[in-house]
Amino acid sequence: MPLPLLLSLSMILLAIGLYAILASRRASCSLQVYGVSLVICVILLGMALTHLLNAAAPVTLTLPLGLPWLGAHFRLDALSAFFLIVVNLGGAVASLFALGYGQHEPAPGRVLPFYPAFLAGMNLVLLADDAFTFLFAWEFMSLSSWALVMAHHREPANARAGYLYLVMACLGTLALLLAFGLLAGANGGYDFATIRTVEMTPGLAALALILVLMGTGSKAGLVPLHVWLPLAHPAAPSHVSALMSGVMTKVAVYGFIRIVFDLLGEPVAWWWGGLVLALGGITAVLGVLYALMQHDLKRLLAYHTVENIGIIFIGLGLALAFQSNQMYASAALALTAALFHVLNHSLFKSLLFMGTGAVLTATGERDMERLGGLIHPMPWTALAFLTGAAAISALPPLNGFVSEWLTFQAILLTPELPQWLLKFLAPAAGALLALSAALAAACFVKAFGITFLGRPRSPAAAKAQETDRYSLAALFTLAALCLLAGTLPGLVIDGLSPAVGLLNGGAQLPAQQHQPWLTLVPVADMKSTYNGLLVLLFMALSGILAAVLIHGFASNRVRRSPAWDCGFPDASPAAQYTAGSFAQPIRRVFGSVVFQAREQVTMPPPGDGRAARFEVKMRDPVWDYGYAPITQAVIALSKRFNNLQYLTIRRYLSLVFGALVLLLLGIVLWR
Amino acid sequence: MALITDYLVQGGQMLLILLLAPLLTGWIRTLKAQLLRRRGPSPLQPYRDLLKLLRKDVVLADSASWLFRVAPYLIFAAIWVAAALVPTFASGLPFNWAADLIAIVALLGTARFFLALAGLDTGTSFGGIGASREMMIASLAEPAMLMIVFTLSLLAGTTELSAVARFMLNADVGLRVSLALALLALVMVAIAENARVPVDNPATHLELTMVHEAMVLEYSGRHLALIELAASLKLLLYLSLLGCIFAPWGMTTAGEDLTAYLTGVAAYLAKLGLGGFLLALFETRIAKMRVFRVDQFLGMALMLGLLGALLLFVSRSL
């Protein structure tokens, strides 16, 4: 009976948090907290793995907590098991990383208590089996992560980030609350088992879908509800950023899948898929474009989270579209792609954020314009970060490519769909997906190239040191996993097929592990296949072959000299290409449309000693047209209402008087 | 027994393209020169250059890192593998199914990724220019390419190149609008990807509009040799891609007898020669365009690809 154990382990996490409140002043506390979190996460990971790989039957448990007449329901099935794996894998690695990284934390008292609580909250969301417990854990997760975002509360930027984050989280929770109110009905059948049985009218179901999109989308970072994400994720300490970006957004995706695919049951209308698909495509491209405009490494990564969430939702939208037409085989492919990408993104996004954390501790800088040349002092970190960058750019033979490849394959099945709109949407989504992949590659050339390559742009970057053992261990664990998932995708797909079957009326992808050379054959042989393992082998072979031959039979001598640079060897690192200049062509091409980016050069007249200035003005369309008006309206209204604080007693009396007369008139007319 | 021959053929193809690639480049250069009323170098000149470069020792910039030294091998390997996966004279080779067209595009992406990083590694401004422009071009070229892939795979019902080739060879495809669109788009992408006029000029140096050459500016010796080889491999790849998709005639399928193979190779060589000639002709007829016109050029390619895909998506339902 694994469920009680899972729950009690989560409780232990909470207990650790309480312990940390008292002990956080002691230096050893950090080691203890992260150590225990690591152990617990590993255990949870193991249990979830066993449950998923044995394709065990769902287990449930009810505790006399929460709503008195309902109790707290918990359930462990394939879907929650898969997401438990994602969460606890990320949690374990983040804890491992933090064993080293946490030593540099200036304010441990503000991190240690909330970190385990955050982990526990995410685990509980995945185990909850009734609306109350689900939202309870969901909001608890938001709250603890908010506390972590506020850990360095003295920077005003962080305070703003935390504020926006919690308000958006509250918005999301309220939306989910309404959705559950709709699903549970007036007499409150809040447990999921009851909700599954409810038959809803199409209109109400659609309303519920939109509310769920709002609720989970605001947590996952769907455009236009993403505004908080790029502010909040970077504000937290890096291992927490890794968790928030790599894992918490996945919990949000879990919420969407659980409610829409599991609780709502069969998608009622075909346009559901279209809606989700369109949202996903827009999110993917906008996210990566935002990212390209960023020079702050962590914010860049956060925007890439938005992009990848978009990719995941493209997969989910396709799955909805297929299911609404009873094309379960195709839906299985789309779902597999989405879930696979969930796993992949959690891997490489955590890796990248932790790499940034290592850079942050080594240099104290997050701004790429002040970094550079870090590959020389920190080669290992650079190698790991490079792996992550290649993976997120969907380059074979790493894992990012596999899930995007699967998504493409799913899109290639959409011509079978009867609806015209979907026929048009699907290739458009494909184009958006391709565009975002290509832009992501560009963005990570910039991220890695400007940060790690070239020459240091600031003294801090010049004096950097390689990071500690724990952090490197964490980084390379993830890098290895990226490579494994990329080269042996068949095994992963078989692993998560029970979850797919659960959501898809039993339909799954054919088992992959019996294919020759572990080739990936999602649909049918001779339709489309991919074999990461062979590609890797070929590349390794040919590369090594070339190296051996050349070094053996041609020259292998090397001379060092200043860079040639077409005969202008310049001493100053300032003359290097910066992040801003790297992004300039893409800014000219895309940014001028999306962000109304305007470049302005102020060149002093000849003989004038002043330096020339170059500035770029950009507007965030989502904020300017979506959020700013609302805030302004609230402020204006509150100004209006505020006058009511300053009336004379007479006026207050006349308020009461007016109310009385009104009500009297009311009952006179009521008859 | 058949298996062994298959593997032999596969290996033969890999070697063949490796040997053919510099010749193709040389052939195009010669043609261009002669079209410009110059004598021009012999088509074999590239081989000589490569050998010379291989024998020279490498001059590394002080600021270069290990990545700078690893990159050439990675790039070469990626492009070679990609090229080896494209059916040239025979389809259905044992490893064709290891990666489909999408994967091939992605492999080229890998090569480009590391090439751009190498450009940034030395911390020179030229490398930066090259890298950033290369990525900008790619960010448009790749989606266009994938749209083309969509069009083909919708027609052939597969993204498997050899299968596509066989489909084009056997089935009565007839003339299709979307195919024409795809062809046009593919040509444009090929020109952009291989840094040819009008997008980039392979022959220039010290010009602020150059892209590919700017990235490899710091390379020398064997590294430069590998990168040059990889570049010509890439050109070969695109030409054979065009060949095997839009002109699969004369291509044999695996397991045929020797004569069939020979005819296949002959046909392949013919295609390459023709392709090279057309390319040279094209390049001599037009002038290079400004960098910030490239996005319109490639945007057009992307639109064509998307249009082709859409037309098929719709026509499926008709």
Added chain:
Amino acid sequence: MNGDLGWMAMTALLAIPAGAALLLAGLPSYRLGAGLNAGAALISLLASMILFGVRPGANVYLRVDDFNTYLIILNNLVSFTTSAFSASYITHELETGRLTPKHLRFYHAMYQALVFAMNLALLANNIGLLWVAIELATLVTVLMVGIYRTREALEAAWKYFILGSLGIALALFGTILVYLAAQPVMGQGLPAMAWDQLLTHAHAFDPALLNLAFIFLLLGYGTKAGLVPLHAWLPDAHAEGPTPISAVLSGLLLNVALYAVLRFKILMNANPSALAPGPLMAGLGLLSLLFAGFMFYRRGDIKRLFAYSSIEHMGIMTFAFGMGGPLANFAGLLHMTMHSLTKSAIFFAVGYISQVKGTQRISTIHGLTATHPLLGWGFVAGVMAIAGMPPFGVFMSEFLVVSSTFAREPWLALPLVIGLLLGFGTLLWRLHGIAFGESQGANMPGPAPVTALPMMTHLILVLAAGFWLPGPLVAWFQSVAALLG
């Protein structure tokens, strides 16, 4: 036998505060006074505990049933913790010279008088007695609000007094009308004012009179409950009075007023042809909720800020009761309990904050979690609890209100959700400024950790309620919810 014990408890609940009030009025030493104050509150808390087990039968004056049992216990619990808090708070006021020993004597006496009045109001079975008790409470609090004798304090007290007594007058008129409605059916005399007997005959009353009566009662007691647009006295009274009084006002007196309204709502429900009070209450509730949400944003005074938060939450409760139905009523009752515990805890924290910072101006208070961790984090926890964040109990009630409302009246849920979000956003904005950031201005050493005990007790109770509610409480809530219809 049990009945006798119950009677003893009931009489104790009234006699002890009354006696203590007289005693304290004559007691010169303020230290002794503070001790005695807390002691008396403790004893009446213990007396109220007895009502857990045994329950005396009703008579025409007093009555104990499911509805008021938990409120009585809650009332005495909070009054006890508050008296403990005020013991440490008031001495500080004395040191800073804002109050004199003479004032303190008066203060303590009045405190017990207030407890007496509230206990009486909760125990009353006779609607006339209920009215008298609430008027007494009003007068007492008026005097305590004005205790600092500053211009602001006087003005607040004056405003409170005028509006309060107007409300009282309206309530009296309503009470008379109820009697008039009852008298033809039940004959003259006391039984016609005993609530339980009224309930049994309510179906036969003249609906027109009942409607009229309810309007006057709703406005009258609603004024005391601080519903918009009758709320005007509440913010100033909270802001200018001593903080313990603010805590009792928000935590208890508002509850008592709402309790009175609910008693009459039950009467209304018992009469089929009378107008349904639900929509009226729901409307007032929503109005209060939205209004308070907008008022948070520009508040400069920390106590006034939370006074408006009380308005917001009274609005939520009134809305819940107005919606009716088992879920919403349960939520409303739960919210009553949670709100009084949480809000009084917040006021404890606010009291200490204004003492250590020497000001109530929000704009000068920053970074409390850094300078005074215990106080700061306690404050954060309190605000998060009141904002309906898990793992605190308010979350459960808001969960029930919102979800059940949306299932029944989607168009009412929309303004409700907007109001909640608005209130949360603006309140959180203030919290950020107070709890985080770079600390400024004076930083007197925080109070001894022991003195944070009352606040912690409340927060722990609320926390526990978030996870688990005790059986008997649930049973009471459910029976009352059924009664409220």
Added chain:
Amino acid sequence: MHSLEFDIAHFLAGGMVVISLLLLYQHRLYALLKVFALHSLTLALAVGWQAYIQEAHHLYVTAGIALIFKAIVIPAALYRIVRRLGIHRTLDVVGGVGRDMLAGAALVALAILVMLPVTAGTDAVAREDLAFALAVVLLGLLLMVNRHNAVSLVIGFMSLENGLVLAAAGARGMPLAVEISVAFSVLIALIVIGIFLFRIRERFDSVDMQAMDAFRGERRR
């Protein structure tokens, strides 16, 4: 017989309404006090009459309280306060007396409208009394709302209380507890008001509430 009772009760109650309207009409503070005394006197008579026709002797107590406190003591006290404070200048009425009168008339109409449907059981006397009592309450409220001056505010409040007492008296056999509480409350109210006025005088040199409204915990920002 019955008709006579009815007529007298009707006459007295109606008289109170008229006097409330007169209160609204007053321009000067002293006059206001006098009229209020008259108001209370009428109340005493009305309550006494009710006591007589209901044979409810405890109502005589109420009548007595009304007569002694409201008709004599309080007006006198207020008279002295007013003189001490020297504020016997004209009252500035918010928006003219004419509008007040119109509003008052409307309120009376409203009160009657509200009370008309009430028929069941309660005999006509009670009903009429109630209608007039409600009218008096509303008029008192109007007086509170439409004057800038604290004294007039207090008077408005007390005329409102008079209306309550009238209603209580009209209710047959209303237990004594309530009248006592009413009187008691009014007493306390008076004391507190007295204290307040006193304090207010020593703080600000007027009882004009606008002077006090200037002092706020928060200023307008």
